[in-house]
Amino acid sequence: MRSIGETARDSGLGVSALRFYDRAGVLVPAWVDPVSGYRWYEPEQLPEARLLARLRRAGMPLADIRLVLASWSGADTDLVRKLLKTHLCRLEQGLSDARGEFSALRALLDQRENAMTLLSIATARVSVAAPELAAALDAVRFAASTDPELPMLGGVLLDIEGESLHVVATDRYRMAVAQAGTSGHDGTRVQVIVPTPLADAMRALLGGEGPVRLSVDGDRVELETDGRQAAGQCLAHDFPDYRRLLPRTTGRRTVVEVPAFREALRAGPVRPGEGGAHDLSLLRVADGGTVALCAEGAEDPDRVAVNREFLLDALTAGARDRLILELGAPTAPIAIRRPDDEGAFSVLMPVRLED
Template sequence: MPNSELMPIGVFARRSGLTSSALRFYADSGLLPPAEIDPVTGYRYYSAHQVVRASVLRQLREIAMPLAAVEAVLDAGADEASRLLDEHVAKVVGDAAAAQQKAAVIKSVLGNAPARPITALKGPVLADAVEQVLTATAREPGMPVLAGLRIEAGHGAVTLTATDRYRLSTRTLVPIESPGQTWAGTVDGDELRAAVAGIRRSVLVRLEAVPHGIWLRVTGGEDRHCRLLPEEFPDYRLMLTSLGEVTTRVTVSKEPLLRALEEHPGECVALHVADRGMHLRSADDEHPGVPLPATATGQDLRIWFGLTTLYPAVSTAIGPDVMLDLRGRDRPVTVRSAGRGDLTTLAMPVKPDPSA
């Protein structure tokens, strides 16, 4: 190769973002040998074609990929390299979660603070409630508390609550053992999800509070520790007390409503409620839409929802029928089981298309 096309190691280092010492290391390891070495001076020269490989190598090392894996990615085709990257990221994320969990357990025993009994619940009931309420969580940068589940124990009841700001889901459980005193905390949602299978297999689950977390003590299995999130949970009780008067109430069969939502082609869905029942339609469609088996009382109303907000609110309801309490086109709708009111979900409507 003509010398005019080669770069000395210092120039190549600046082009690639790697230091000269790193380039020597990668050359000696066989990952990035220089294009040419001067036999007299030992100076190393690199070609412009090597810049891309060097830059990718640097980026792979920045995400803590081991040398052997780096070599495999650099020498693989696009599909195989993508698969190897996904495997590495999954391992890094898993290792970080495990370290975070272990650190939380260590913090829970620092200072020898004794565990404080909170309450005891039936395992299968708690598992179902956790799964139902966690559908209202979300991961938002800067607001980690929206990925958590609020647990409040006291006065003979345990309440689980979650919100993603567009939905709010809350369920009240009757404990096996009434809490001796009140307790409240926001538990990491991902760690609760991971614990659900073990909770479901346990006849009884005892909840114990420790610094920075709670223990889920199960029967015949492995106890699980879940971190508490330090951020303040949104004041959902203020939202509940300021909802306003129900102006329209609809009781609708759950399965036909879910099926209609699943088959709906758009991202936004309109519910048209009148004294004759309810229709589901597109916001930009003048057709009466899909009729649904329902009974309605109160004012006629047409209200719009995002499909990703309404569907999970309905799907987690308990029993064959769902009751919708509506307060107007711009107010939250309350979604609850017609026969059981211990699971309640609020769903925010969206602004309708002015042409609809």
Template structure:
């Protein structure tokens, strides 16, 4: 049997070599042979059909973990599995639409009981010790806190800047979901970016999150992670396939399953409504900080520095002490009485 080079196979399957490498790394489509000296991948012509099926399932937004199961089914069962997936997705979308409508209705009413609060904040955004360019971006004001982490080549920096810029320029609780959709559409097929942001109206906070940037809350001495990473590794942990300790050092820990601009279908961001209390401290950060500085160190630093600027600088210093292998972005913000 004559094997195809990865380039020839990519053309036959109408995929990119990058996509094929991803499918190999995640166990979806292993090459038929690998050169032991060069590591070059070769594929069998019979694998073209499976590659096209995987690509088709990706286009409809199916997660990689589900694709692995569906693509292994007998051909007669694949259509039924896809129909079941789409029915479930439709139901989830309708449920989320109702939740968003209720959230925006609550937000639009505002809060008259604790309107006399504001935010004191500080930001840091550094290239780090290893990377040549910085694709992270931050923004902070009394009403908006945002951190984004771009990817997908040089355009990633522009995508992250555009994401925080869209919120900084026209952030509105009533139009927050629409703003996120606009960012997603604008960068679809060009670059991807994660985004974690807080938009304030009075004492009400809307937290929006997509990707692996994070938000933490320090309240009454307790540090809580408010966001859930949208990564392949986190999915494995959620399904019991990986332990949290294994995930922290996994080679695919940065592989995203959701990001703005990351797919042919509109992306779903996590939206949550919170109430701000004086004394709260929020930390928003990219994985350039959270991946190298542990939770205990985050807690100690946030509790040990009363000024947001001092806390942000101390966190940055910790990332550099850990080698700063990635870009580092963080926002530290305190809720205070006006």
């Protein structure tokens, strides 16, 4: 008999996928321990599991997968061939439709770009307290993207409006927002994307307690403090409208003691990510409002899976011994806030579990 872990490893199916296909009656284990509920498979089921993994990777609907598996061992393979051909035609038609939609979207983008008039060069000169700006940069730096395919996310957004400066970074899977007070600006909104190396150089200058001068002149940004400067070109891209990505308060808020929670994450149960991705921690709000870590085999519809490394980074960037954790539905973003400054927070996208 093979354990569910061994079957998952040798077939290419995740443990959660095997549980799902068991519940669906597609690949039922040979024996289930009546006490622990642990699933065991016969060696003869491994080829079937590998076939199932191939069909799953090809995106075949569950109903068709069921028929393929039921017909695979028979002498007449006509049904299997027909199902495979039908699904391939479905994929090709879907790709053709997607290409048509993308072509239409590119045409719309071209129209927008052609219709845009040259915008006036934005300028701003503000004064901001060095500790506030340093704390804001520290709070968001971990979320900046390193993906060369998304250069518009490879920096830190400085969003100046009125008497506030919002500092934002995102890599699509996580986003961090912080703010600092400013003075000396007329209120017109000015946004620039500072490349991460320049943002790091600016942060290195912010060791004092007094105000520093932040200047934006078109595509150039400069930070000046105590006769020292860090200046350079901004990224010539548009940053996503982060305000549309802000999380809604879910009502499932709990305060976590960061040192203890961080240690629990490091030592607690994890679930290996699909395809060798980062380990996942499975979270849920337990009775009494505390956050609990779910074991791998726990069947909890409200559990939320999150990249453990990303969560540890967000806890560190929160720079507090106590933080507010907001958990919603398993597909809703996770928010980490400071109790004394909810304008500074991180958002982590959950990882969808295949079960």
